[in-house]
Amino acid sequence: MVYALQRSGQPRACLERSEELLNTARSQHYRWAEGQLGIERAICLDALGRKGLALESIHTALAMLGTAGYPVLRLRALGMAAAIENSSEHHRAAWALNTEGLKLFWSGSYPPIRAQQFYNSLSRAAADTGLVWVVVAFAREASRAAVLSANPTVVATARFWLGKDATLAGLSAEAHRELSAADLLFDKLPHTAATEYYRTECRIGLAELAVKDGRFAESEEYLRKARARLHEIDNSVMIGRYFGVASQLYQRSGNAGLAERAARSRVAVAELALQSLHDMKDRLMWSREMGDSYYALADFEWRRQLSGDTALAILEGYRGAAFRTHSGPPLKPDFASLEVAPPEPQVVGMGQFGKASSGQTLLVYAMLPGGLTAWVSANGGTWSTRIQVEPDKLRHLAAGFRDHCADRTFPQSGLRSEARQLYRILIEPVVGHLPETGPLLIDPEPAIAGIPFPALLSVSGEYFGNRHTVSLAPGAPYYRGLRAAAPILPESPVLVVGSPAAAGGSGGFRSALPDADREVRSAASHFRNSTILSGREATTAAIEREMARNFVFHFAGHSVANGVRVGLPLAPNQVGGGYEENVMSADSITPQLLANCRLAVFSACATEGLENSAAADPESLVFAFLRSGVPQVIATRWNIDSAATATFMAAFYEALTMGKAVDVALEAAAASIRTRAETSHPYYWAGFRLYGKIS
Structure with missing residues (x-):
């Protein structure tokens, strides 16, 4: 029952039942059941975003199984521990657990499904480090091991993951083939909550591929099939993905109104997910995963209101979301209400910066879907503009300038050329709204956060640092939590x-x-x-x-x-x-x-x-x-x-x-x-x- 609840996307029910049965297994000294339930409890905690407790649970199970004499179950625990460590961004720990598991697997005769688990986990680890081709390579090995297992559920799941990974790598044909195959394989299995969960994921993935290829009618049909099941699924990530793909579809097919509503729905799902997370690392990982939904909504607001006040408030509310507080129990996502009447996201007023920075100027950059956008906020007013630059060009130039500044042997003539290019892109469009001199708080887009702004050069060859002192500012809720800056005096301890x-x-x-x-x-x-x-x-x-x-x-x-x-x-x-x-x-x-x-x-x-x-x-x-x-x-x-x-x-x-x-x-x-x-x-x-x- 616990396994079925976990596989069917019901993590809260899974957690409650696994904890109840785990206490019984411990009281009766039933070590195999204790290990199995400890693994399931960890998986459900991880699905709820409670990664600290998930790691504690899986390592407790792993330690117990190391002495209990259940090598096959220990292999499963090693694989799950690696997966959770990886999702917690402990990549080295995950790699060590996976290699330990593969060594144990190849040292004896064990079910191929265990090899599939380790290759799948290695694929996930590579995904989190951006090594997309390594991701696909490991996913292919996982799929081969799955076929050897002759377990149709495992084969369907492995092909599902290979399809998702191929999507990330831009291998559209392979992605479409694998997700379509997985969809058909799940259809042949008993129609349980678990198989319907994966079929729904497959259809959302196929809808996303169809949008990218301009096959809008096909995408809409896949979303229609996915939508029929979403009201039964308690999974914020999947529901959020559905609204994200729907927003892309409507935007590209010319229905801006529906595109914006879907973007608002996705942000509402993200806000609900945030309420259930209390560990700071979990909240920051949520921030990375959900950023594109807030950026999309901010972009809609910016297009409507060119001064960008509301767009900036949404953006800063998101960037400081890890520091927002929530009282009361977390709410479950209600798909029907989220689709029809999504609540407004929590936003922040620039007063959260402004009160603490009276007389100072805030400069914010964000790579929104419509392009690089800049805001200047000072003296109670906000001005905004779009900056025409190719995102990849800016990322490449920013990374190169940072690396060349860090290399004392790099010719200064080349550095000055790069410094002028970045000044033209980032500073010239806003310079008329900045004070001539004085302090600046800069909240940059992550892709350009590595730039040493004082080293940028104006057309006249003057360093930006000659006119402006710079402090990098976190999001407004984050900034509000800082103590007041105080003068440092010779008598200060x-x-x-x-x-x-x-x-x-x-x-x-x-x-x-x-x-x-x-x-x-x-x-x-x-x-x-x-x-x-x-x-x-x-x-x-x-x-x-x-x-x-x-x-x-x-x-x-x-x-x-x-x-x-x-x-x-x-x-x-x-x-x-x-x-x-x-x-x-x-x-x-x-x-x-x-x-x-x-x-x-x-x-x-x-x-x-x-x-x-x-x-x-x-x-x-x-x-x-x-x-x-x-x-x-x-x-x-x-x-x-x-x-x-x-x-x-x-x-x-x-x-x-x-x-x-x-x-x-x-x-x-x-x-x-x-x-x-x-x-x-x-x-x-x-x-x-x-x-x-x-x-």
């Missing part, structure tokens, strides 16, 4: 952590970073109430003890990255006769720890994190500090030069303690570096970025 005696890979210690000690001493010397922790003194306990009372936290040293997150290595823990690496990461940061912090400076290599938008990356320290209310965070976009950085930070703190605001002091330090011939390349001065408020 400051904690400076430098060159921790971090454990190296061989069990010894990592060498100290050149010039970090000079940077530490210089930073501390500007304050009368400073504490320095360095070498073996820079332990977690010591830092936590001191951080709670300090206004400023400055770290100078190495950074470490593991493919998922960037952290700051601290003095190691002694374990036996050796040392164990100890790292400050996003997971170790709490609001209580940073209750008094007003400014954090991460002066190490690439401390922003692994994504373009550090403020939306749950694994970044920038995100963790901002989420804890720290109003201003400075981080680095690329690997920095330690000597130039020591000089940069000396100039920064000198300006700061002379009464300059953080953004002004940061730009003053950049200017002092770039005026020297030997450090004029943006590599030396444009990598430091301010997030959060402008003083």
Whole structure:
């Protein structure tokens, strides 16, 4: 019964029943049933978006099965653990579980369905990293293993996934073939809630392919068949996909009114899904998955109202959605009411920025379906415009400029050419609505968030940073949660952590970073109430003890990255006769720890994190500090030069303690570096970025 509820898209009922039976199995010491029910409980929790509990459940089942002597069931648990780890963006953990499972599978004689599970999970892992051809390759292997299983349900499911993956890869013919085959295979199976669930997904996928190919009547027919079942399905993702495809169909076939209503319905589904998510990582992952629905609705609003006020409110409501609160139990999606009368999305007024940033200017960019759109919001008014640029061209130019700035050997003549191109695209269309000088809050489209805006060049050859200080602003609800920025004075309490005696890979210690000690001493010397922790003194306990009372936290040293997150290595823990690496990461940061912090400076290599938008990356320290209310965070976009950085930070703190605001002091330090011939390349001065408020 639990399995049937799970397969039929009824995760809430599945969870309730699995927990009831799991308690019974544990009380009777029935280990096989305990393992099976633990797996089903994890799957249902994952379907509800409760990924933290899903991971806890699946790893509990996996640990128990490791000693219980049920290798086939353990193979299933390994596969599901990998799938859930991957959907939680723990890609390395997922890869390790999949390879462990395949090694176990090929070491003996086990049902082919278990190999299918691992190849399918590897396909999902590759999908989340954007490796579309690897996705299809693994999906094809999963399909072959499914055929060997001779299980018609498994074959139908594998062909369904191959069809979806081929769609993402742009292999329309293969996608159509596999989804059509899956639809027919599911039709031959008993018509249960589970098979109807997959058939409905197949038809939505086929409708999407038909829209892309301009076969509008065929698409409409597939959607009609899918619609007949949606009122029975409690799955926000599927219902949202239906409305998304419907909106595309109506838009391309010339029915703007129905297209907009379908877009509103999809946003309403997304809002319902958000209400059921309480873990911040789950909410941020929801944000990535649902973004196109809000962008579509914002685009409709922008076309209707060229000033863009409502469109911007929708966009900012979405970008800060992870920080919105909801009281009361989550509501189930009611397909009929969502289709006919979708509720309005929660939007935010620019006052959520404006109150905190009186006299400042907000500049927002979004790549809406109708094109790149920019808003300038200042003094209680908002102005907006479309910018004519090919999205792929802009992405390529932005990524290239960022990478070339990070390469000190890249010729500056080439950099200046790219800087001028980006200025023409991004700044010239709005420059008439910006103040001549002064601070800017910029909330950029993720594809251009990696651009060091101060390094852009005007037609006259002047750096943008000469006229404007820049802070990258998260969405309005996010911004509202930051504490007020406060002046940093010579008497402000400051904690400076430098060159921790971090454990190296061989069990010894990592060498100290050149010039970090000079940077530490210089930073501390500007304050009368400073504490320095360095070498073996820079332990977690010591830092936590001191951080709670300090206004400023400055770290100078190495950074470490593991493919998922960037952290700051601290003095190691002694374990036996050796040392164990100890790292400050996003997971170790709490609001209580940073209750008094007003400014954090991460002066190490690439401390922003692994994504373009550090403020939306749950694994970044920038995100963790901002989420804890720290109003201003400075981080680095690329690997920095330690000597130039020591000089940069000396100039920064000198300006700061002379009464300059953080953004002004940061730009003053950049200017002092770039005026020297030997450090004029943006590599030396444009990598430091301010997030959060402008003083």
